[in-house]
Amino acid sequence: MMWILVVLAFFAAVVLGVIGVIRARNLQYWLPSYLRQCMSRPSADTGDNITVYVCFADHYEPFGGGNDTARAREKVARWAEKYPTLASRHVDSFGGHPKHTFFYPIEEYDAQILDQLGDLERRGFAGVEVHYHHNNDTAEKLKAALVGFCNTLRQRHGLLRADGDIDPAYCFIHGNWALDNSRPDGQWCGVDNELGVLVATGCRADLTMPSAPSDTQTRKINSIYAARGVDGKRKSHDTGRDIRVGEWLQPGELLLIQGPLAFNWRRRKAGLLPKIENGEISHDAPPSQDRLRLWFEHAPRVAGAEQHVFIKLHTHGAEDETMNMLLEGGFESLWSDLEAEFRDHPGISLRYVSAWEMFCKIRDLATSARGAR
Known part of the structure; x- marks a missing residue:
């Protein structure tokens, strides 16, 4: 009898331990979807004529960490000097250079900095889109902030663009991952149906996800999909309708382009637990070949045009340690690996794209009768 109690106690401890790990890493939000x-x-390999699109989305916060204006401008000047030199050494299968998309925070507006980033965009090395950290906000205040900032980017700096009858049109990343008031405690947003406000102000695509191990992570993973905000409801992007050839956005829907989310069993904590692969490039998560293959395996595709693979990576490129890593070897390693793995591989093409260009390609595929080849 005693041995039965010991065995039961052992299994109970194991179960409690597993539950503890799941809760500690917020796996309960996305693990079931991942297993499915x-x-x-x-198979990630869909034959010949595969095109891999790579977008690098930077939550770019030069004033982060309490930096004053002089230090923030110094960081941007370093990027403006170094990045074109580095990127000019690399080309994709179509002769294009890497493009870095700076999602710039509304609350950190600085005209000189935006002019420098705009110069990088006009030279073909970058894109500039919208980032926002806010807390305890309202829909009215959020709308005013988005409209004011986007108009400033468009009219004063020549950034963003018109898209049909939407002017300006933009892509978005939410600060602190809390898109659509998705934190359980309601912090770092405050606006239910934030998706609706984004659509109403000209947002064409959100690139916030994945956010794991944050508790803002959606159940929907590794997907390109449409979601619609609902009045009085938060985290409406937790689920959505997959984008496929012949089925584009309906009025009121927002496109969400997610980066890869998976477990990396080649990198384990304490030699046992796999690390979470979420597409982040940082000083303590540098690019590598094993990560690159996971990105390709779990990158989303438009249903019906699976030969087009969309890899969205992200970083916080104004943080000192990450900036140093990227500009002093990290970019060289990343681009060299991408080019060796895809550009130089028979049957596969590599294309470097900005966030806006990725959105446009997805739209082209979805609005095509059979999917562009």
């Missing part, structure tokens, strides 16, 4: 994808996902 692993069981149903077809």
